[in-house]
Amino acid sequence: MIRVQREDFDIGAEIEALTGGNDQIGAVASFVGITRADAGAAAGDAVTAMTLEHYPAMTEKQLADIEAEACRRWELTASLIVHRYGRLEPGDRIVLVVTAAAHRRAALDACAFLIDWLKTKAPFWKREETAEGDRWVAARDADDRAAERWHSGS
Amino acid sequence: MTLLYFAWVRERIGRDSEEIALPADVQTVAALLDWLRSRGGGYAQALEDLSVIRVAVNQEFAGPDHAVADGDEIALFPPVTGGARP
Numbered sequence: 001m002i003r004v005q006r007e008d009f010d011i012g013a014e015i016e017a018l019t020g021g022n023d024q025i026g027a028v029a030s031f032v033g034i035t036r037a038d039a040g041a042a043a044g045d046a047v048t049a050m051t052l053e054h055y056p057a058m059t060e061k062q063l064a065d066i067e068a069e070a071c072r073r074w075e076l077t078a079s080l081i082v083h084r085y086g087r088l089e090p091g092d093r094i095v096l097v098v099t100a101a102a103h104r105r106a107a108l109d110a111c112a113f114l115i116d117w118l119k120t121k122a123p124f125w126k127r128e129e130t131a132e133g134d135r136w137v138a139a140r141d142a143d144d145r146a147a148e149r150w151h152s153g154s
Numbered sequence: 155m156t157l158l159y160f161a162w163v164r165e166r167i168g169r170d171s172e173e174i175a176l177p178a179d180v181q182t183v184a185a186l187l188d189w190l191r192s193r194g195g196g197y198a199q200a201l202e203d204l205s206v207i208r209v210a211v212n213q214e215f216a217g218p219d220h221a222v223a224d225g226d227e228i229a230l231f232p233p234v235t236g237g238a239r240p
Contacts, residue, residue: 052236053160053161054160054236055158055160055210055213055229055231057213057227058210058213061214118236119236120234121215121234122234122236123160123210123229123231123234124234124236125231125232125234125235126235127161136161136162136235137235138232138233138235139235
């Protein structure tokens with residue numbers, strides 16, 4: 001299940017709604033992405049807020065494809081991706097990935113797979129606000145490498 | 155054909171979308187980018203460095219050789235930076 005929304009989400013309520021009452025589930029894994037103030041940045045360069053822009057039609061399609069791929073690779077009982085867009089401040093939740101399976105390995109691996117792919121394939125762009133002005137975040141090779149590792153052996 | 159622009163590509167071109175009639179000799183993503191760049195101004199500025207331009211044809215990532223045709227929805231944008239902040 002995929003949702004792209006401006007509003008915040010309640011992690012406990014989302015997990016309960018996805019998995020509650022299903023006695024075939026033995027493991028639930030989750031990933032929560034949170035907006036971070038960049039502690040390593042120079043003074044005046046700290047991120048005070050950011051705005052996430054996205055391409056709605058493509059986002060829905062990409063996220064659905066990524067989730068379908070995870071379901072092909074692992075025996076998942078249920079999965080959920082919630083991604084926010086709009087203006088977010090440090091400490092705000094951005095993204096939630098929940099995977100449920102009979103056993104922990106499928107739930108954990110599928111969860112890691114989903115977040116790695118999400119970061120490289122989902123059409124979102126971040127614009128950061130700092131005391132020095134606004135700037136678009138540049139893509140990082142490290143994210144591409146994190147996603148690439150899922151290619152090996154497949 | 156519908157063209158959509160996102161993030162700084164949108165800002166440099168100065169609009170978020172437009173409808174265009176495709177010239178007959180523009181049949182690939184690469185040719186479309188060349189043609190757009192030849193319009194100059196914000197297009198030339200936005201498409202100056204194609205290594206940081208990504209293209210989606212009908213909501214799927216597409217390489218330079220991908221075919222384009224009237225009726226397609228084509229989006230131009232920078233590499234994605236989604237998920238939690240890197």
